Amino acid sequence: MSTHTIAVLVENSPGVLARVASLFSRRAYNIDSLAVGPTENPDISRMTIVLNLDGHVLDQVMAQLYKLVNVIAISEMTDEATIKRELLLVKVEIGTKKSEIESVVAKFGATIVNDDDGFLTVQALGEPARIEKLLEDLTAFGIKELVQSGLVALERGSAALSDRTLSAQGISTLHELGTQADYQN
Amino acid sequence: MGTEMTGASSLVKSLEAAGVEVMFGIPGGAILPAYDPIFDSSIRHILVRHEQGAGHAATGYAQVTGRVGVCIATSGPGATNLVTPLADAQMDSVPLVAITGQVPSAAIGTDAFQEADIRGVTMPITKHNYLITNPDDIPRAIAEAFHIASTGRPGPVLVDIAKDALQKMTNFSYPKSIQLAGYKPQIEPNAEAIRDAVALIMSAKKPVLYVGGGIIKANASKQLMQLAELTGAPVVTTLMARGAFPDSHHLHLGMPGMHGTVAAVTALQKSDLLITLGARFDDRVTGKLSSFAVHAKVIHADIDPAEIGKNRFADVPIIGDLAHTLNALIPALQSEFKKNKPDLTVWWRQMASLRATYPLGYDTPPDGMISPQHVIERIGAIAGPESIFVAGVGQHQMWASQFVKYERPRSWLNSGGLGTMGYAVPAAMGAKVGAPDTTVWAIDGDGCFQMTNQELVTCALNNIPIKVAIINNESLGMVRQWQTMFYEGRYSNTSLDSKRIPDFVKLADAMGCAGLRCERPEDVDAVIKEAMSINDQPVVVDFRVFRDAMVWPMVAAGTSNDEIMIARGLAPDWDSQEL
Numbered sequence: 001m002s003t004h005t006i007a008v009l010v011e012n013s014p015g016v017l018a019r020v021a022s023l024f025s026r027r028a029y030n031i032d033s034l035a036v037g038p039t040e041n042p043d044i045s046r047m048t049i050v051l052n053l054d055g056h057v058l059d060q061v062m063a064q065l066y067k068l069v070n071v072i073a074i075s076e077m078t079d080e081a082t083i084k085r086e087l088l089l090v091k092v093e094i095g096t097k098k099s100e101i102e103s104v105v106a107k108f109g110a111t112i113v114n115d116d117d118g119f120l121t122v123q124a125l126g127e128p129a130r131i132e133k134l135l136e137d138l139t140a141f142g143i144k145e146l147v148q149s150g151l152v153a154l155e156r157g158s159a160a161l162s163d164r165t166l167s168a169q170g171i172s173t174l175h176e177l178g179t180q181a182d183y184q185n
Numbered sequence: 186m187g188t189e190m191t192g193a194s195s196l197v198k199s200l201e202a203a204g205v206e207v208m209f210g211i212p213g214g215a216i217l218p219a220y221d222p223i224f225d226s227s228i229r230h231i232l233v234r235h236e237q238g239a240g241h242a243a244t245g246y247a248q249v250t251g252r253v254g255v256c257i258a259t260s261g262p263g264a265t266n267l268v269t270p271l272a273d274a275q276m277d278s279v280p281l282v283a284i285t286g287q288v289p290s291a292a293i294g295t296d297a298f299q300e301a302d303i304r305g306v307t308m309p310i311t312k313h314n315y316l317i318t319n320p321d322d323i324p325r326a327i328a329e330a331f332h333i334a335s336t337g338r339p340g341p342v343l344v345d346i347a348k349d350a351l352q353k354m355t356n357f358s359y360p361k362s363i364q365l366a367g368y369k370p371q372i373e374p375n376a377e378a379i380r381d382a383v384a385l386i387m388s389a390k391k392p393v394l395y396v397g398g399g400i401i402k403a404n405a406s407k408q409l410m411q412l413a414e415l416t417g418a419p420v421v422t423t424l425m426a427r428g429a430f431p432d433s434h435h436l437h438l439g440m441p442g443m444h445g446t447v448a449a450v451t452a453l454q455k456s457d458l459l460i461t462l463g464a465r466f467d468d469r470v471t472g473k474l475s476s477f478a479v480h481a482k483v484i485h486a487d488i489d490p491a492e493i494g495k496n497r498f499a500d501v502p503i504i505g506d507l508a509h510t511l512n513a514l515i516p517a518l519q520s521e522f523k524k525n526k527p528d529l530t531v532w533w534r535q536m537a538s539l540r541a542t543y544p545l546g547y548d549t550p551p552d553g554m555i556s557p558q559h560v561i562e563r564i565g566a567i568a569g570p571e572s573i574f575v576a577g578v579g580q581h582q583m584w585a586s587q588f589v590k591y592e593r594p595r596s597w598l599n600s601g602g603l604g605t606m607g608y609a610v611p612a613a614m615g616a617k618v619g620a621p622d623t624t625v626w627a628i629d630g631d632g633c634f635q636m637t638n639q640e641l642v643t644c645a646l647n648n649i650p651i652k653v654a655i656i657n658n659e660s661l662g663m664v665r666q667w668q669t670m671f672y673e674g675r676y677s678n679t680s681l682d683s684k685r686i687p688d689f690v691k692l693a694d695a696m697g698c699a700g701l702r703c704e705r706p707e708d709v710d711a712v713i714k715e716a717m718s719i720n721d722q723p724v725v726v727d728f729r730v731f732r733d734a735m736v737w738p739m740v741a742a743g744t745s746n747d748e749i750m751i752a753r754g755l756a757p758d759w760d761s762q763e764l
Binding site for chain 1: 304305308309312313316333365366367368489490491493494495498
């Protein structure tokens, strides 16, 4: 078992998130995190999905995803070829340790975005490992509550998942789009 | 701009434009607007008695004709009654389009009367589905639905349409072409994959053509025949592929799997190369997966990339339409064979010995009792290979697969993947509508028959004269067989008493069918012939058969194919076989 991150371009149509979720549920694939949002093309949304599974199962997951008619392109986001970020908001009780907390926050390049009612809210943006380390260090002060976004990832350099659709070639109407993925069904 | 009309008329015009000739359905509140233009349409609408019947009838029609089957129902319970046939069609890759009415768009999400989120419900059991709330979207959705259902790996597509979208005015214009961003089945095989496949075939000493239902879907039986005769390799046809290759052909070893022939099962087990054509390594074929065909390399040709490596690693995957794949593979092999053709003599000596030693057979029941296998064998022989045979699910299904001899594709219909009891009568109805000049026999069990026999009323009223053989062992026979084998004969809730109630002959008569009964072995042929002579109404024959007949051979669920039994507690005598 190992962690894999895939990016999925989907048609921005009703029910598409349910289709993806339903697929993962019925094929018994576990999702560690899932982030969905708009893209540069209003007709297309992008999902970043983190999965914990065996390598050969990843091929099967991607093939099954391709079977969804609303899925346009898929790519694995490897650590080497992509930039990965997570957002963390965490609420810590100040008590008598404000300066210690501030120094931990500074060490990780995080910021304090709220200081109220005896609590600090810390915002951190970074690679998953760094976020995890920050959380470890903050745990000592007592964490009241935290929220984390799912991971998002983007390829380095000129590579782009959207190149795998024909939108880059000037064809913008959704139903005229094709795909350059190796196989689609 | 198109012609102005209601969404309902636009729906019916779209179905006409899609080439629909017949649909099976039942009206109700939400779909009612569509039934008004249906009244005037050239499309034949067959009013069924239960929506499940509409779904299986559409499947029977599709399996026989190769066209898209269409069913239509209203919202809520009408739509949920389609769930079983949709799941069935998804498992067996049947091209279906299901149209359902939905409550008006403003009422969606309010738990309105007869509201069910059928798009949500059917997401995991359809190839794709739609919820339409704008009448302008109807023609495009219908065109896409037929395209998606019938191309690539076929499957069911549901189009749910809100009642107000059917009522509102719109401009009808049927799309001339369809391009979907995320849907582009690969038709042509990769040339490199063909070369790799040829290389494996050239070096194989024990190849087997493992043929699945995909060959029938791809209309590639001719190419399969060419490939088989070119390679001389043994052929096995799965439950979904019966008829894809003639049973009478000397290269055919029969069906593999849980109730397959010893020769077919062993051929796969001992093979060094599985040439897999439109099959999916189903658990009923492989038995315990880790012990399946352990020495074999695998060529896996399929149009669905997700089947590659799903259950079994493929050394050479070939994605593409099977007809195109075989059209590329055959000439490539021919030119290699000119130089050197693998010698399969030893392999065939082993397989021929198994086939001769372990033919399909059955025990004669006690005196005066009818053997169910004999009934089915005689129906096959008397009706002949030009007929169509449709089975339910259970013992009678396995016997119909084993003892009817199939010579052509689309002559054998059954619910293979989902195993839907009750499939036979409505599917036979749809098959007969698709092939009105062909004899259609439903070979059904007394359990299955009691699930969907109401469609015989539909058959009687609509001049759809199917023939139904009830293999009446007054039991849920396959479950009873498992109870015999694995539950010490404790027959919990498998006795149906259907030799007492209902009276199938009276029931047939009440439904406008001819009802016949056969209780003595010596009458079997005469009763079948009598049924064959009745062509102006449906016929139901109650064959009262021996209750304790069992399906053999058998590989018990979850065990290795090596553990195949030819009768209770009896394995083949492997020591006498040169393997």
